Amino acid sequence: MRKWNFSAGPAAIPEQVLKETQSELLEWNNSGMSIMEMSHRSSEYMQVASTARQDLIDLLGIPENYQVLFLQGGATLQFSMIPMNFASQQPADYLLTGSWSKKAIAEASQITTTNIVASSEASNFNHVPDVDYWSESPGAPYLHYVANETIQGNALHQAPATQAPLIADMSSVILSEPIDVSKFSMIYAGAQKNIGPAGLTICIIKDEFLSTASDALPGMLQYSKHAESDSMFNTPPTFSWYLAGKVFSWLKTNGGLEAMAKVNHSKAKRLYEFIDASDFYSNPVISANRSIMNVPFLLRDSEMDAQFLDDAHHAGLLNLKGHRSIGGMRASIYNATPLAAIDALIGFMSEFEIKNG
Ligand SMILES: Cc1ncc(COP(=O)(O)O)c(C=O)c1O
Incomplete structure (x- = not known):
């Protein structure tokens, strides 16, 4: 019997989505096979993938000048890919509000110099420092923050106005309420909380910002390569993508x-x-x-x-x-x-x- 699941992630998935998935598991849409057994380049799968992407665009109101990528490696890989792609000679700005921002800073520090604009560590991360007191570094390539700290349970409910392009880790808050995507240069989220099963990471990147990304990296680590290939630079996590699509459509039908x-x-x-x-x-x-x-x-x-x-x-x-x-x-x-x-x-x-x- 299913019970109430308060897991932080992988987390509860709408029951209706699970039931629908169960009913399609052996054979998807008269195709003679499971969705898991289907080529990602088949016209059937491409349709599933693009419908999911479009539903996400509709739900979040993502403007046309943004790329929506379906990647792997979790939010943790983003902690490294972001500085790899966007770091410059200037320190990258980071807000420190909890365990996940701390990890993001530790990973970024392997690649570039970082500047902590503000921290609430001294008070056990019981708040998010007021944006009026952040010390941003001049010419920072971006400012990174964690919109919702999953472990400490704190959140910054409004996108802060910053000098540098704004990047948010929204792993544990994406799709919980409307946001104004145009305030961000990049938003990313691991799927296993509000999107679907683990194995999928969503990245939403503004074209103008993407054009500043490095092309001196292995292909798999370049955002532009993923964007150019519609997130099919290699085999994507097809089942997670399909199931995320079902969650998006559940969200749409539920208002x-x-x-x-x-x-x-x-x-x-x-x-x-x-x-x-x-x-x-x-x-x-x-x-x-x-x-x-x-x-x-x-x-x-x-x-x-x-x-x-x-x-x-x-x-x-x-x-x-x-x-x-x-x-x-x-x-x-x-x-x-x-x-x-x-x-x-x-x-x-x-x-x-x-x-x-
Ligand atoms: C806010 C936040 N960022 C990053 C992560 C790391 O995500 P992943 O395990 O998908 O790499 C988590 C995971 O719980 C998280 O809650």
């Missing part, structure tokens, strides 16, 4: 990103309000920077963590353990997690508090 935003904001609001009203549970992030996708919380007494997780599991609430680096709990509440799951979680938390508080 698109406006509708998702409404539900996502009410899910997060309900959970944060419950946590704030209790003195048994707490969340350390300042309210303006709270993530609407990943909600970490601590129990008053961490000795009860194991019991909480065990009881939650028995109650059909899965994967609530916080990231190993910060402990406590974390509920990841992406698009495929409905309001009913939040209500079940709150009901459980409240009972656990009465029993053990």
Whole structure:
């Protein structure tokens, strides 16, 4: 029996998408084969791939002067590909707001010099430093930030106005609400949270910015090569791409990103309000920077963590353990997690508090 899954990633996928996939698994659309067994260059597969791309463009309102790439290597490869393609003589600017920005900086530092425009590390990443206090370096080739820190559960809800071309890691927040893509030179996201199965990475890159990318790299590492070949420079992750397409079409039929935003904001609001009203549970992030996708919380007494997780599991609430680096709990509440799951979680938390508080 399927249960409520609060995993940070790979994460819950809409049940309807899984059922549809199941029904097509042995034979896709009278083709005599599974989609997994089909050449990526066949006309049937090309149609699936381009419909998925177009649906993503429609959902996010991606302007025409952007390339939309379906790549591999996860968001982690982007941490390296970005400086490889776009670093210059000047330091690249990075905002440090949590574990993933820290990793991005560590990887970039292997390739170029970096300037940290601001950091909230001294306060355990409980906020995102105000853009008015960032110290950008003159002539930086780009400014990179993580729009939603999956582990710490903080987020910058507005695209910051920066001097340098803006790059956002949106792995854990893409498609959760509408965004203005035109404010960014590049957006990227690993698929395994709000898009579909692992193995696929989406990159959205403005043409003008792409034209500054290096061509002195192996082909597989050049964004322009992927763009020129419609993301088929080599065999793409065909099954993940197909399934992502199903998620995009599920989003479209369920009202698109406006509708998702409404539900996502009410899910997060309900959970944060419950946590704030209790003195048994707490969340350390300042309210303006709270993530609407990943909600970490601590129990008053961490000795009860194991019991909480065990009881939650028995109650059909899965994967609530916080990231190993910060402990406590974390509920990841992406698009495929409905309001009913939040209500079940709150009901459980409240009972656990009465029993053990
Ligand atoms: C914000 C963010 N960036 C990067 C990553 C790394 O992604 P991947 O494992 O796909 O390389 C993650 C993974 O959880 C993430 O949440």
